[in-house]
Amino acid sequence: MTQVNLKTDEELIAEFQAGNENAFVELVDRYKDRLINFVYRFLNDMTDAEDLVQETFLKVYKNKHAYREIAKFSTWIYTIAGNLARSELRKRKRRKTYTMSDLSYADNEFTPVDTDKDTEGIVFNSYAGEEILKAIKNLAEPFKTIIILRDIQELSYEDISTILDIPMGTVKSRVNRARLKLQETLSYLRE
Amino acid sequence: MQNNECVFICEQFTEYRENTLSIELKSQVDTHLAACSSCAKVFQELGLVLDKLKQLPTLSTTQEFTNILMARIQHLDQESVLHRMYNSSYTRVAGYAIAAGLIVAIGLNIWIDPVSLSNPDRSPGYAVQQQSNQIPQSKSFAGQIDSSSDKTEDSLKIQYKSIDSGSQKLQLVNDSE
Numbered sequence: 001m002t003q004v005n006l007k008t009d010e011e012l013i014a015e016f017q018a019g020n021e022n023a024f025v026e027l028v029d030r031y032k033d034r035l036i037n038f039v040y041r042f043l044n045d046m047t048d049a050e051d052l053v054q055e056t057f058l059k060v061y062k063n064k065h066a067y068r069e070i071a072k073f074s075t076w077i078y079t080i081a082g083n084l085a086r087s088e089l090r091k092r093k094r095r096k097t098y099t100m101s102d103l104s105y106a107d108n109e110f111t112p113v114d115t116d117k118d119t120e121g122i123v124f125n126s127y128a129g130e131e132i133l134k135a136i137k138n139l140a141e142p143f144k145t146i147i148i149l150r151d152i153q154e155l156s157y158e159d160i161s162t163i164l165d166i167p168m169g170t171v172k173s174r175v176n177r178a179r180l181k182l183q184e185t186l187s188y189l190r191e
Numbered sequence: 192m193q194n195n196e197c198v199f200i201c202e203q204f205t206e207y208r209e210n211t212l213s214i215e216l217k218s219q220v221d222t223h224l225a226a227c228s229s230c231a232k233v234f235q236e237l238g239l240v241l242d243k244l245k246q247l248p249t250l251s252t253t254q255e256f257t258n259i260l261m262a263r264i265q266h267l268d269q270e271s272v273l274h275r276m277y278n279s280s281y282t283r284v285a286g287y288a289i290a291a292g293l294i295v296a297i298g299l300n301i302w303i304d305p306v307s308l309s310n311p312d313r314s315p316g317y318a319v320q321q322q323s324n325q326i327p328q329s330k331s332f333a334g335q336i337d338s339s340s341d342k343t344e345d346s347l348k349i350q351y352k353s354i355d356s357g358s359q360k361l362q363l364v365n366d367s368e
Contacts, residue, residue, distance in 0.1 A: 025257065028257055032257070033250070033251050036250050036252050037250050053256075061267070129248070132243050132247065133247070151245070152244060152247060172206065173202065175205050177202075179205060180204070180233070180237065182240050182244075186240055
């Protein structure tokens with residue numbers, strides 16, 4: 001197992017393509033938390049986010065031979081998860097359903113307490129953190145994606161460029177504009 | 192109040208923070224920030240926002256996440272095995288064989304018994320039965336009616352006899368009383 005941990009993602013996916021299921025389990029362990037943090041910022045619902053991350057891994061499992069080592073495994077899996085998240089958001093818009101987190105804070109008279117999921121509690125405990133999440137949520141989709149990828153997931157500009165299939169220059173300018181939008185939204189916090 | 196230069200300087204903030212600007216551009220931003228309080232404030236606040244973003248707590252999947260995923264994959268594998276079986280060449284060959292057998296059976300049936308095809312209400316082998324049940328040419332249709340009327344008379348006679356025997360039984364019962 002220690003030997004498996006030393007392997008790169010690309011080596012693991014190659015082993016999985018050759019039929020080693022343990023390599024797939026190792027990839028799941030490496031990426032499940034990273035992806036939940038990525039997807040949750042889009043959906044703002046832990047259950048939906050877990051379902052979507054499961055779907056992402058199922059897609060990787062079913063389409064393992066679609067991966068070619070011309071790109072990093074991380075960019076491939078983030079692309080799959082990002083596409084699924086965006087498509088889920090589009091579906092939600094069509095359905096026009098509203099969850100608790102979709103309500104404004106004035107409407108949100110009580111906070112649902114889930115003892116099994118302390119993580120969500122931690123996220124909403126800090127007022128500033130809460131406001132930042134709200135501000136990210138209200139960003140236009142391209143800005144939201146870029147902020148999540150760059151400032152929360154801390155991916156490189158190169159990886160983001162591959163995931164979003166846009167030139168590196170566009171990535172940089174979009175990151176800058178998205179940050180300025182966030183700063184503008186949150187400036188009242190310091191007044 | 193921001194002017195065009197302010198807008199241009201703000202566009203450089205990300206790279207300025209990451210120290211990836213050219214020396215000339217970096218010096219231009221430095222000079223502007225020293226002179227423009229509005230841009231300096233934006234830059235300072237941007238730093239605070241980015242620090243907060245880094246401090247956002249990280250989430251974790253539930254403990255059962257991997258187990259649930261692997262169970263779903265197992266289910267997926269079973270489904271794909273069935274799907275492969277369904278689409279396998281052996282299954283296709285078996286299907287062709289059954290179809291060919293049915294065609295041959297229908298063809299033979301038509302060849303042996305062509306009447307049943309033209310008149311589906313008749314049972315198979317009707318032609319053979321018809322030959323054996325054919326009425327002799329010598330008997331006329333009237334003769335058939337006569338013979339059937341004779342049969343009717345015979346059955347009436349039998350009924351009368353049974354009624355008579357019934358009344359006799361009744362008489363015997365009355366006598367014994």
